[in-house]
Amino acid sequence: MNLAALMIADSRFPGGGHVHSGGLEEAVARKLVTDEPSLRSFLVGRLRTAGALSAVFASAATRGRYAELDAEFDARTPSPAQRNASRVQGRGIARAAKRAWPSPVLTELLRVTPRPHHPVIVGALVGDPFEAAQTVAYHAVTGPATGAIRLLGLDPFGVNAILAHLSSEIDAVAAMAADHADTLPEDLPSPSAPGLDLLAEAHDRHHSEEVRLFVS
Amino acid sequence: MAPLRLVPRRGPDEVALVHLVSSVTAPLGGDDLELRIRVGPGASLELRGVAATLALPGRHPGGSRALVQVELAEGASLEYLPEPTVITARACHEAVFRAEMAEDARLRTREILVSGRLNERSGLLSTTLDVRRNGPVIKQTSHVGTPEVDGSPAGLAGRRVLGTELLCWGEDLPGAVSEDWWSLVPLARGGSLTTAVADDAVTVERALDIARGKHPGSGDLF
Numbered sequence: 001m002n003l004a005a006l007m008i009a010d011s012r013f014p015g016g017g018h019v020h021s022g023g024l025e026e027a028v029a030r031k032l033v034t035d036e037p038s039l040r041s042f043l044v045g046r047l048r049t050a051g052a053l054s055a056v057f058a059s060a061a062t063r064g065r066y067a068e069l070d071a072e073f074d075a076r077t078p079s080p081a082q083r084n085a086s087r088v089q090g091r092g093i094a095r096a097a098k099r100a101w102p103s104p105v106l107t108e109l110l111r112v113t114p115r116p117h118h119p120v121i122v123g124a125l126v127g128d129p130f131e132a133a134q135t136v137a138y139h140a141v142t143g144p145a146t147g148a149i150r151l152l153g154l155d156p157f158g159v160n161a162i163l164a165h166l167s168s169e170i171d172a173v174a175a176m177a178a179d180h181a182d183t184l185p186e187d188l189p190s191p192s193a194p195g196l197d198l199l200a201e202a203h204d205r206h207h208s209e210e211v212r213l214f215v216s
Numbered sequence: 217m218a219p220l221r222l223v224p225r226r227g228p229d230e231v232a233l234v235h236l237v238s239s240v241t242a243p244l245g246g247d248d249l250e251l252r253i254r255v256g257p258g259a260s261l262e263l264r265g266v267a268a269t270l271a272l273p274g275r276h277p278g279g280s281r282a283l284v285q286v287e288l289a290e291g292a293s294l295e296y297l298p299e300p301t302v303i304t305a306r307a308c309h310e311a312v313f314r315a316e317m318a319e320d321a322r323l324r325t326r327e328i329l330v331s332g333r334l335n336e337r338s339g340l341l342s343t344t345l346d347v348r349r350n351g352p353v354i355k356q357t358s359h360v361g362t363p364e365v366d367g368s369p370a371g372l373a374g375r376r377v378l379g380t381e382l383l384c385w386g387e388d389l390p391g392a393v394s395e396d397w398w399s400l401v402p403l404a405r406g407g408s409l410t411t412a413v414a415d416d417a418v419t420v421e422r423a424l425d426i427a428r429g430k431h432p433g434s435g436d437l438f
Contacts (some may be wrong), residue, residue, distance in 0.1 A: 023370065030396070032369040045368020074404035075352035078411070080392055083404060190344070192356040194380075194411050195373045201394040201401060 004101060005126045005135045008093065011146060016092030020085055021147035021214035022046060022140065023199035026206070028151045036155075039148045040162050043141045047169055049193035050082075051140030054119040055133035055177035056188050061123025062132055064105075066112040068185035073117045076190040079197040081204040083117075085216035090116040097125055133177035137170045147214060219249055231260040236298060238267065243309055245274020249282040255292035255321075265298035268330075271309035271339060279308030279340075286314065288321035295437070300328035300377075300417050303360055307339030315347045317384065323347065324437060326381040326424060328417055331360050331372070338366065338376075345382060353407045354382060375413040379420035383408045385433030393430050398423035400430055 007013050024042065027033040033042050057073050077083045094116060097106055109116055109124045116124075119136045126132035145159050180188055203216060219242040223235040243249055255261050271280065288294055296313070303309060317323055327345070331338030340361035347353040358378060365371035372378055375397075384407040392401040398412035408431055412423035428434050 027369045032373060038369075041364070041368045042370055045365050045370030048362075048365050049370055071405070072352055072355070075355045078354060078356065078401050078403055078409045079399070080401055080404075186352065186355075190346075190355040190357045192358045193370050194358065194378055194413055195368065195370045197401075197411050198394070198397060198399055198413070199369065201392050201399040202396060204392070205394060 002126065002128065002131060005131045007100075008122055008125065009135050009138055009142070011142065014096050015089065017089055017139065017143060018146075019215045020089060020143055021151075021216065022050070022144040023196045023203065023216070024144035024147040025151060025212060025214045026199040026203040028148070029206070033148065034152065036158050036162060039145070039154065039159065043145060043162065043166060044169065046144060046193070046196065047137060047141050047166065047173060049191050050196050051137045052173050052177065052189070052191050054136040054140055055173050056180050057117065057119040058123035058126070058132040058136040059129040059177040059181045060183065060185065060188055061120040062127055062129050063181055064108075065185055066109050066116070066120060066124070069120050070113045070117060072185045072188060073120065079200045081200040081216060082197065085200070086118045087115040088215070089118040090121045093118065093121050093125070097121070101125060129181035130174055130178040134170060134174035137173045137177070141166060141170070151213065219247070220251065231262050231293075233262045233264065236263055236265050238269070241270075241272065243269070243280035243282055244272050245280055245308065246276045246278060247274070247280040247282075249280075250285070251283070252285045253294065253296075254287045255289060255294050257289040258291040259289075260293040262295040263297065268299045269301045271301060271303045271307040271341060273304070273306040273308065273339065279310060282309070282311045284313045286316070286323075288315065288317040288323060290318040291320055292318065293322040294324070296323075296325040298327070300330050301341070302330040302333060303339040303341040305332060305337050305339055307341070309339070309341050311341070311343040313343075313345050317347065317349045319350060321349070321384075322386065323382065323384045326379070328377065328379045328420055329358065329360050330417055331366060331376050345380065347382065347384065347407070349384065349406070351405060353384060353405060354403055354409060372413055375415055377414050377417050377420045379410070379412040379424050381410040381424045381428065383410075383428065383431050383433060385431065385437065387432045389430065389432065393427065395423075398427055400427040
């Protein structure tokens with residue numbers, strides 16, 4: 001795996017991803033996630049829906065076409081809270097990448113979309129369709145998994161094992177996504193995540209009314 | 217014989233009301249259904265279902281498909297309101313609703329999916345909503361019938377019924393309105409989407425109605 005992919009996937013990467021729980025905090029507040037089995041169910045559902053969508057766009061972004069991908073990702077993300085979370089994280093990665101990996105590709109991406117969606121900038125930086133898809137598919141589950149340790153006090157070793165046991169599922173999603181590297185942006189798959197859409201909007205509502213640990 | 221009978225209501229109304237009446241048991245595994253709708257400049261059409269659609273398995277493998285293809289000319293309006301689709305055990309159905317609309321056309325489309333009859337496990341359904349108006353408005357594919365996703369808080373959170381309603385009906389609200397199990401959200405490039413999940417279709421319908429009542433265009437709608 002290339003170093004950019006490893007660095008972006010690292011939770012210590014200064015891209016600001018650590019303040020997002022991907023809907024997990026709201027799921028915990030509603031007691032939909034309370035223990036390791038319910039966390040696993042949350043993560044599998046997230047991986048196959050929002051994770052698969054991000055993976056497909058990361059893979060497609062290795063071929064450019066940034067403006068079309070930006071509009072098509074918007075059309076596949078009905079929740080404004082999720083669109084915003086994706087752009088905020090994309091912007092965070094851009095800030096780090098301008099210093100770490102300046103390149104004509106990055107300049108072009110930020111010219112076309114100054115606030116790029118998270119999977120699109122990851123695809124542009126990683127460059128390889130499978131590795132780009134794998135990086136964002138992993139990102140789709142690792143943020144909420146870490147969030148569960150902090151919010152529920154779950155055993156870090158148990159949560160780490162859940163992530164490790166998802167590896168074949170993550171690779172399956174990445175392989176599916178890599179097959180779409182050359183698909184026309186408008187024809188890219190569009191898996192919906194009704195639960196995540198509802199959790200994201202509810203989190204946004206509660207975030208402004210009460211104290212929450214995560215931004216999303 | 218056409219699997220769907222179109223029954224227009226006679227009368228001098230401004231909006232043409234046509235009921236969709238299923239004249240055979242469909243969709244059955246192996247069926248390939250297609251409905252094309254063109255609403256001309258300035259015309260208004262309301263298409264309503266009369267009974268729930270029951271997706272059933274057939275004798276042959278391969279599942280069933282239904283495509284609704286819509287073209288809306290300048291100033292045209294369409295309300296497409298089929299009754300709920302129930303995905304029975306062993307059914308494998310793929311539904312696609314695709315619309316291309318002019319800049320000032322209006323579209324309302326509602327979909328309610330029920331995973332299985334009471335105490336029945338769900339068959340497999342994938343349904344795609346794909347609407348373009350000089351660029352993409354929305355594209356999303358919902359999958360029902362995969363236990364790992366249906367049971368996940370990210371998917372249907374263990375609920376049996378999923379409802380969505382798209383409104384490209386003039387102005388949208390500037391921000392989202394939501395309760396725990398439904399939300400009405402403004403899309404990125406115009407239009408609004410309501411999403412609701414519940415254990416029964418009546419609750420989902422009620423949530424869609426409440427959400428529609430919050431939309432600025434609801435005065436023109438039922």
